[in-house]
Amino acid sequence: xxxxxxxxxxxxxxxxxxxxxxxxxxxxxxxxxxxxxxxxxxxxxxxxxxxxxxxxxxxxxxxxxxxxxxxxxxxxxxxxxxxxxxxxxxxxxxxxxxxxxxxxxxxxxxxxxxxxxxxxxxxxxxxxxxxxxxxxxxxxxxxxxxxxxxxxxxxxxxxxxxxxxxxxxxxxxxxxxxxxxxxxxxxxxxxxxxxxxxxxxxxxxxxxxxxxxxxxxxxxxxxxxxxxxxxxxxxxxxxxxxxxxxxxxxxxxxxxxxxxxxxxxxxxxxxxxxxxxxxxxxxxxxxxxxxxxxxxxxxxxxxxxxxxxxxxxxxxxxxxxxxxxxxxxxxxxxxxxxxxxxxxxxxxxxxxxxxxxxxxxxxxxxxxxxxxxxxxxxxxxxxxx
Amino acid sequence: xxxxxxxxxxxxxxxxxxxxxxxxxxxxxxxxxxxxxxxxxxxxxxxxxxxxxxxxxxxxxxxxxxxxxxxxxxxxxxxxxxxxxxxxxxxxxxxxxxxxxxxxxxxxxxxxxxxxxxxxxxxxxxxxxxxxxxxxxxxxxxxxxxxxxxxxxxxxxxxxxxxxxxxxxxxxxxxxxxxxxxxxxxxxxxxxxxxxxxxxxxxxxxxxxxxxxxx
Numbered sequence: 001x002x003x004x005x006x007x008x009x010x011x012x013x014x015x016x017x018x019x020x021x022x023x024x025x026x027x028x029x030x031x032x033x034x035x036x037x038x039x040x041x042x043x044x045x046x047x048x049x050x051x052x053x054x055x056x057x058x059x060x061x062x063x064x065x066x067x068x069x070x071x072x073x074x075x076x077x078x079x080x081x082x083x084x085x086x087x088x089x090x091x092x093x094x095x096x097x098x099x100x101x102x103x104x105x106x107x108x109x110x111x112x113x114x115x116x117x118x119x120x121x122x123x124x125x126x127x128x129x130x131x132x133x134x135x136x137x138x139x140x141x142x143x144x145x146x147x148x149x150x151x152x153x154x155x156x157x158x159x160x161x162x163x164x165x166x167x168x169x170x171x172x173x174x175x176x177x178x179x180x181x182x183x184x185x186x187x188x189x190x191x192x193x194x195x196x197x198x199x200x201x202x203x204x205x206x207x208x209x210x211x212x213x214x215x216x217x218x219x220x221x222x223x224x225x226x227x228x229x230x231x232x233x234x235x236x237x238x239x240x241x242x243x244x245x246x247x248x249x250x251x252x253x254x255x256x257x258x259x260x261x262x263x264x265x266x267x268x269x270x271x272x273x274x275x276x277x278x279x280x281x282x283x284x285x286x287x288x289x290x291x292x293x294x295x296x297x298x299x300x301x302x303x304x305x306x307x308x309x310x311x312x313x314x315x316x317x318x319x320x321x322x323x324x325x326x327x328x329x330x331x332x333x334x335x336x337x338x339x340x341x342x343x344x345x346x347x348x349x350x351x352x353x354x355x356x357x358x359x360x361x362x363x364x365x366x367x368x369x370x371x372x373x374x375x376x377x378x379x380x381x382x383x384x385x
Numbered sequence: 386x387x388x389x390x391x392x393x394x395x396x397x398x399x400x401x402x403x404x405x406x407x408x409x410x411x412x413x414x415x416x417x418x419x420x421x422x423x424x425x426x427x428x429x430x431x432x433x434x435x436x437x438x439x440x441x442x443x444x445x446x447x448x449x450x451x452x453x454x455x456x457x458x459x460x461x462x463x464x465x466x467x468x469x470x471x472x473x474x475x476x477x478x479x480x481x482x483x484x485x486x487x488x489x490x491x492x493x494x495x496x497x498x499x500x501x502x503x504x505x506x507x508x509x510x511x512x513x514x515x516x517x518x519x520x521x522x523x524x525x526x527x528x529x530x531x532x533x534x535x536x537x538x539x540x541x542x543x544x545x546x547x548x549x550x551x552x553x554x555x556x557x558x559x560x561x562x563x564x565x566x567x568x569x570x571x572x573x574x575x576x577x578x579x580x581x582x583x584x585x586x587x588x589x590x591x592x593x594x595x596x597x598x599x600x
Contacts, residue, residue: 149566151566154536167584188575189570189572189573192568316392
């Protein structure tokens with residue numbers, strides 16, 4: 001730690017006001033506070049109650065995402081070797097290595113592009129670098145199909161950072177979750193790379209696949225009326241899907257971290273799951289096709305539902321802020337996700353669109369919750385008078 | 386009073402301010418619907434611009450000539466009749482000479498009648514000015530509208546279809562289907578991207594021209 005601190009101390013004179021590299025000062029500050037807690041404390045006015053600033057908060061979320069990432073890396077290799085029929089002869093280490101080679105470039109591209117744009121904006125507008133992108137940059141690779149070309153990831157990240165975040169004023173001001181905007185952008189811009197049967201498993205044209213291989217996700221199969229998956233595989237995460245979304249188990253570990261540290265809102269998580277189950281049961285009751293007929297709780301482990309409920313819907317900026325509002329918001333996310341998923345004929349997944357839609361309505365929900373509270377208290381006050 | 390020249394400073398201003406400082410689309414935010422609808426490709430956008438220019442310039446002149454005889458209570462109806470007549474003329478001309486583009490523009494030529502820019506200029510300018518300035522104002526505003534349309538459609542056609550004016554500009558060998566890496570951006574063809582492109586133009590314009598930033 002001492003060595004790192006020395007580097008910052010040494011470079012500090014160069015980025016001070018009037019010095020040659022002053023234009024780099026927010027980059028310097030950004031990295032300094034990433035490694036060390038700020039010494040400066042408030043001297044007047046409002047006081048910050050503890051050290052848990054935005055950077056630490058974000059670091060906890062990134063930490064909670066790590067199990068999903070590791071599982072995603074393993075699953076990338078697993079699906080590849082399974083498709084070419086060499087699963088039994090390939091060691092655990094090789095499987096992980098294959099996944100690593102595929103997944104790490106996504107993370108690098110997402111961070112380089114996203115942070116690059118953040119730095120430019122911070123520099124140009126003269127404010128500190130906002131660390132919101134630490135999480136977005138980690139989320140973006142996790143919600144991409146593994147076959148997405150890297151330049152598309154770069155374009156989507158740039159689009160999301162500029163048009164979902166910076167135009168609204170940066171971290172804390174965005175209406176929508178930037179990572180989901182990145183995915184939605186790709187989803188509508190390059191649909192053939194974001195859905196279908198050939199994008200979820202990393203294969204080269206020269207790879208020979210085993211008989212009966214389709215590459216379809218369990219969701220797509222279920223939507224096509226031929227549900228064929230093992231719930232246990234879906235829970236552990238050994239099914240085709242976006243990189244980080246497949247393993248409900250790893251996501252659950254992340255959820256525990258978020259809830260124990262108090263970073264993620266359990267109210268949103270619980271109510272989202274409740275909403276999903278409610279809609280699932282409702283559809284199951286009136287099941288008119290195979291997809292509707294699958295048990296409601298299967299929806300929780302399939303597709304992006306778990307990932308969305310834990311990491312996307314709980315985004316503190318774009319979710320509802322009031323306590324009651326969180327329940328309403330989460331419940332509607334769950335209901336809409338399953339509704340879009342099952343009833344919509346065009347796409348077999350609805351979590352992304354459901355969260356983006358509810359992000360849009362979150363301020364409205366908050367408004368009515370606050371108004372309701374004001375009315376209630378006013379009534380009480382006038383009744384006693 | 387000295388007679389004002391045809392292209393005096395004041396008259397030149399009528400032509401130039403709508404291009405930037407008082408652009409009907411990016412500053413007054415009028416005529417947005419058609420800017421979203423006809424900008425998928427460059428060619429229809431240019432034809433649309435010329436159509437709006439013809440309608441707006443002549444409607445401005447006609448209303449300006451009639452300005453002292455129109456009773457103010459029925460002026461909207463009179464304006465609508467004039468505009469509608471001109472739109473029908475333009476529509477017929479398009480059908481006769483550029484049939485394929487007119488088919489692409491479909492109802493949007495007819496909808497020029499409802500273009501807020503036209504009613505706006507008739508109300509705000511033609512009713513109070515002489516025919517020649519009114520003509521210049523019409524041309525200027527239509528050009529400002531067209532400028533935005535052309536910029537938006539340039540990017541939408543280039544990125545959405547890989548072509549310009551109907552000609553392929555991105556080499557076929559770049560496409561994934563032919564072993565390359567490139568793919569057209571399907572979202573550029575959808576209306577939301579037109580809105581975002583207009584937004585980006587507004588952003589850029591206000592960045593360059595700080596006076597336009599709303600307080």
